[in-house]
Amino acid sequence: MSGLNFTAIDVETANSQRASVCAVGIVQVRNGQVSETFEWHVTPPTGLDSFHPRNIAIHGITPEMVQAADNTWADSLEAIQTLAGDFPLVAYNAPFDKSVIHESSRLSGLTPPANDFHCALALAKRHLTLEKYRLPLVAEHLGIAPFTHHDAGSDAAACAQIVLALSERHDLREVSALWAPARIDRSEASLKPSAFSRGNKSPIAELPQPNPAADPSHPFFGRQVIMTGDMESYDRWDAMEKIASLGGINGKGVTKKTAFLLIGDGKTHASIDLENGTTKEKKAAAYMAAGQDLTVLTEPDFLKLVGKRSPAALKPKAVFAPTVTDELRTGGGTSEDRHPAPQTAESVISPVPAPVRQHEDQDGQYGSQPSPVGVINGFQPSEPVTPHISDVPEKAGQAVTAMLRAGTRMGHRLFGATKN
Template sequence: MSGLTFTGIDFETANSRRASICAVGITKVKDGQATARYSSLVNPPEGFRDFNPMNIDIHGITPDQVENAPEWVDIHQEINELIGADVLVAHNAAFDKSVFFRAYDAYDLEWPENPWLCTLNLAKKSMSLPSFGLAWVSKELGLPEFSHHDAAADAEAASRVLLSLADRIGLSDLSEIQVAAERPIQPKDVSLEELGISDDVPHINGAFVGETICFTGALRLKRNDAIALAVKQGATAQTGVTKKTSLVVVGGFSSTTLRPGASMSSKLEKALTLQQNGQPLEILTEVEFLQRLAVEEDEIRRRIAERANTGSSWKLPEWAQTQARDPNCGRDWYRYLKLVLHPEGRATGGEPCIWCGTEIARGAHWTYRNRHVCDFACNSNFKRSARRYGEQLGLFTN
């Protein structure tokens, strides 16, 4: 087995918001061997603690189980020391990476700048399968069964997948494997109306551009809502599986139960037959569909925020500059972050974001509402700009 060194990582969340981390699992691999493991339940940050029934069904974690668990701010230093400078490996790394960043952001912590590697993308590049869920990929590689959506088990399973795929494709250098795992993004215009963004912002990529998609099974979403979400992200919807179908989203299955040998409907059986006959077709569970869509919407907001900040709006607002110079901050960056407050006070919902203009949600985290920013991306831009301003004037010493 490949003598690679890296850290496998997995997160579970309480709801669809990425900062709602409720569990973390880590497997540290050195020279191809697991040398350390870490797992913990996590009490989500204040403002992100509502548990969605769908998420509970996925991982089985309930609010009472995390009530006395540590928060991310309590364990992040220990995790940072364990990870070190390793490449972080996850299956569908876009999801885990966004959870990782938002957990840090919820507490105004600086996140580590480790590189990431996605075993989902690597599997897509090196295997021909109807589904690329972690359980399916693991079984096809002949790896041990595991308790899917247990964060510790998923982190170890993703680590095993990477080692197995590295042997399969004959690569032993992580940088080469990262290149092999990269997937190009195809350009496609998408409507920003659903995101509440002005049409004067340039259109950008959709999550399902170029896909011909079919939904089947007992979806939790209304079928028409699921179709609308996919179409707005660039897909063409079908009512049945045909030779044009490239993606089948199935309800009634989890990423644990959707695996080789499972009992499937006629639509799924047809999809499997087409895939086995050479048609490029992938099967997703409803949760996997929503995760990809949500990650893409996060990416959309990030890019919108970046584009909104290419002009004069990139400069830190005058009120934030004034507060950075306030002696009460004591030249302390983290004290500044605790004290900085929009001159109109905490947003109550509906106010425009100071970076991108999007309306601030009533339920946004209090730190976002203090600064009148709408989400993770705009808050990060605010902090980067404030830090740069403070460093230029020698205001912050830590």
């Protein structure tokens, strides 16, 4: 598998803000083989370092753990860039991980990596026919050993193994071949409404069409819903299918017919600034100023409207979050509800209780129980190890060796955290 070189990466966040990075997992793949695996905790950028109970319930990382690690985002970004080199970065549900890296860098006044960034989830959807594409399910389908989901190092390793398995299965030995644009048989595509390719532009007629038998009392029924940004719980196509199943009308852009604008990218009502946002957000602001009845939805709003349990409503185990408000226990509001926009989903429909589902993540995955506090895949965090220089080449690898020789703080920490 010579020539297949990339760096798999996974990040975890402390709360709903994309810049609240609290853990990084890195797996180097060189010449078609896993080279080294690293993972470490990160203190989120100042102002975004509060840990929400739902996030703790998902990954098990606590404020005490990141404080003990004492790694800043500047330290982490240096390590990511050194470990990745000039090779592409790959993540499972890459829009999420990429946005976390970019937002954390932007708020820290740093420049994010310029490496190409590829999505292993998109690769799996291209080559596999499964009912669901959650990371553990895809890994199991490909014969990859069970792992601790939502552990950054384990998720990055699973991502790397998925790419390697698909590369082997389809005899694609270069990264450029794996993510080459899909070729479409135009004669067949013209006959199939399902010819829509996720991530590519499609005629409106090919978008999921409204279900005429849906409940006419649902707020989406017969009304246009437009999306901007990426969501953690659904990819764009699946969200459109959900909207259509409820009788909603999908579209490509904000118009005078738009009734709802669904804003992703982890934004809250407190952080949304329509007039300075995306093109769709700016158009929505203009139409609303002109008197149009247009409701802005965040991802938690959308989850309530489609009857899916919001991650914000999950009750974490007490060992990770000893203080959980009654509001969260009953599936009530989140911090976003305390800063409402002029009109939100709360004014459209009351929250409807939904079945409790434990540990749901950004792509609809249900992970295993979090690792015990202070333990990451059997690696007990400790003070950084300062090696004898003669030990470095055998234990650290070229990238970490270079950081050690340069005397960087993160070099010593990565040496101590090397997993293989």
